[in-house]
Amino acid sequence: MGIFAILLLAVSLAIDCFTVSVTSGIILRRIRWNTFLTMAFFFGFFQALMPLLGWLGASHFSHLIEAYDHWVAFGLLAFLGIRMIREHFKDSEEHSFDPTRLKVIITLAIATSIDALAVGISFAFTGFRELQSLLLPLVAIGLASFILSLAGSLIGIFFGKRFNLRMELFGGLVLIGIGVKILCEHLLG
Structure with missing residues (x-):
């Protein structure tokens, strides 16, 4: 796999992280470096970890992983999306969906990185024979996810302030949409 193909793959895997980060930035409405860096770190970490796990498990468990990975991603994203949509209809004092909570960040990071697990499985079947060749x-996948997540959070802040958006409804629909996209790609592809 050439460097250009690797960069394209890395950016395409990071798009879901970017989208979720934009939504989180819009919800937060102000720069919170600790939250944004934590989110970017975990998004990058899980996006890099999942292909490694997929590659390691490909020879033993690929048939099991491929059968359920899309359902796991869909379930996690739909759950979070529904929670966000419910938050939209609550008074501002009642909000509990909080993208600053580590539990929420880790759940989002895992949910958006399920596709990367499938990429790792494909690595095992496309010539990546040694761990060193995956480095x-x-x-690239981890850095792209980190950078696009951080940029997405800042872009979300800009749009949230500029247009005074309350984006829980939109964000919830985006998360559910990403889950449906993953599900459809695996069921129809």
Whole structure:
């Protein structure tokens, strides 16, 4: 796999992280570096970890992983999306969906990285025979996810302030949409 293909793969895997980060930035409405860096770190970490796990498990468990990975991603994203939509209809004092909570960040990071697990499985069948050969793709995937997540959070802040958006409804629909996209790609593809 060439460097250009690796970069394209890394960016395409990071798009879901970017989208979720934009939504979180819009919800938060102000810069919270600790939250944004934590989110970017976990998004990058899980996006890099999942292909490694997929690659390691491909020879033993690929048939099991491929059968359920899309359902797991859909379930996690739908659950979080529904929670966000419910938050939209609550008074501002009653809000409990909080993208600053570590539990929420980790759940989002895992849910958005399920596709990367499938990529890792494909690595095992496309010539990546040694762990050393995976180093460049894993670093590229992790860095792209980190950078796009951080950029997405800042872009979300800009749009949230500029247009005074309350985006829980939109964000919830986006998360559910990402889950449906993952589900459809695996069921129809």
